[in-house]
Amino acid sequence: MNVTQIVLHDFRNILEETVSFTPGVNILYGKNAQGKTNVLEGIYCFALGKSFRGNRDRELIRFGCGQSRLELSFRDINREQKMELSLFEEKSREMKRNGVPIRKRSEFVGTFHAVLFCPEHLSMIQGPPGQRRQFLDSAICQLKPSYLAALSLYGNVLKQRNALLRDEDRTEEERLPLLEVLTQQMAEYNTRIVITRSRYLRLLEQAVSSFLSEMTSDRERLSLTYCSDAQIELEDHPEQMKDSYFRKCMSYAKREMAAGISLHGCHRDDIGILLNGKEAKLFGSQGQDRSIALAMKLGEGEISRAAMGEYPVFLFDDVLSELDRDRQRYLLQKLEERQVILTSCNRELFEGMHAPMIRVEEGTYEREEQG
Ligand SMILES: Nc1ncnc2c1ncn2[C@@H]1O[C@H](COP(=O)(O)OP(=O)(O)OP(=O)(O)O)[C@@H](O)[C@H]1O
Ligand SMILES: [Mg+2]
Structure with missing residues (x-):
């Protein structure tokens, strides 16, 4: 399973951004509190039907806004799929899968699969x-x-x-x-x-x-x-x-x-x-x-x-730098040929790696041109 892109509107500190991913490893890097985890949180909402940070929906809406919208495009073994999640300050959330409205969280989960690994x-x-x-x-x-x-x-x-x-x-x-x-x-x-x-x-x-x-x-x-x-x-x-x-x-x-x-x-x-x-x-x-x-x-x-019948998407939030070199190497080797989206404050950790680098700054996402 591969995420192709996520569109985020008024989600956490993000105004309006589209972040695209490739199969294989993708790296989001940047200083603290810029919005790296926010993107993984947005993606994982589609696996879990809610935030992994255990917050109420309204905490995910950008400060001062009335609503927030997420749109995830991904490809599984059979086809391209699109899921949408809209969160509102004043009313309950709306969910859609391939344009079809869904009422319950238990019907929303089970389509997109991800494994999240964070320092906790x-x-x-x-x-x-x-x-x-x-x-x-x-x-x-x-x-x-x-x-x-x-x-x-x-x-x-x-x-x-x-x-x-x-x-x-x-x-x-x-x-x-x-x-x-x-x-x-x-x-x-x-x-x-x-x-x-x-x-x-x-x-x-x-x-x-x-x-x-x-x-x-x-x-x-x-x-x-x-x-x-x-x-x-x-x-x-x-x-x-x-x-x-x-x-x-x-x-x-x-x-x-x-x-x-x-x-x-x-x-x-x-x-x-x-x-x-x-x-x-x-x-x-x-x-x-x-x-x-x-x-x-x-x-x-x-x-x-x-x-x-296929690997889920692996979301690694800031864990690589927490592991020693042997475990880092082991992990990256194990994850070859799977999609991994990882975040880090430390760009140097990935020097020489053939992976798209996305620079995160104040809720904006810019992909580096690869040399
Ligand atoms: N509802 C919200 N509206 C606006 N901004 C928010 C909201 N919730 C969180 N933020 C902001 O999002 C930022 C944190 O984003 P995030 O957790 O993605 O940081 P990070 O890049 O992962 O940082 P770190 O490296 O410290 O983990 C903070 O600046 C925080 O104030
Ligand atoms: Mg973080």
Whole structure:
């Protein structure tokens, strides 16, 4: 898959720009706060259906403007495609694929595929569980839009359930029947999400292990497990898994009412990462953690290719300078023959490389003539 161009109107610090890309490596370089990440953010909006910086739509609109528009042209195995995303200050967003309006985010994702790698991901191993769940969610929702729908339904029920747990105007006995209804619904979506994540993780483990053994000349063994309150071993029996989760949740109902919050479910799950049998979070060195994070991103690309029949677009935000020379070299060599759009403050890093260089300055993008 290749992005051919993105048009950005009043997006972040960009007035109106068209940025074109070639297959292979493309480099956006410039000083800090000029708009390098903004372009990757714009492109990745089409993969995720929202910003990866977790902001509300309106924060993406250029200061003082009422609306913002993005238009992405890309080529996949079969054809050229065009997607559009318009964000408004005063009303909800509009989405289109090849001119056809789309209502839901879960229908918008799944057409354009990208892997994003940014400096925060380098600390994914040590970071909080939410960061690892986000990794899974961003990767899976592109392959399985129904997963995004399940996540959103789960999020809605969770919100209602938490409100009920906190509702002190009603006695515990009064709240229990409604709590059962909400927990049933939550169990349904939780089961779908947990099974999907756990299956994805098994594919990822294979891919990541093989990258890691290449990177470290086979010195390190990796295992990835899905850590959850749900009984993962019942994966092939979703109805049983759902029932057991429901019963478990209800057995904690009193404690949850006292705490005023849902304590169990996929919003609290995590990925367990073992390196040579030891928990990487506790025992990994910074270098090992970076290698795992890098291998996880490359692995995400492999799974996407296996599912979609072609590599996604790789978006690398300022990560190259964070890696040592061996890992830089390894990464660039692995990404040959794929489209990579990367940003850097450091033009010298790419001296001698045959790749288009795009100079970024105050929200403008100028392609250098190649000598
Ligand atoms: N909604 C907005 N409207 C206008 N400008 C914005 C908006 N949001 C962010 N900006 C501006 O965008 C700029 C940051 O852009 P970006 O994050 O792309 O920088 P960058 O080139 O990646 O920098 P760095 O090298 O530090 O990562 C800042 O100048 C910021 O003030
Ligand atoms: Mg940046």
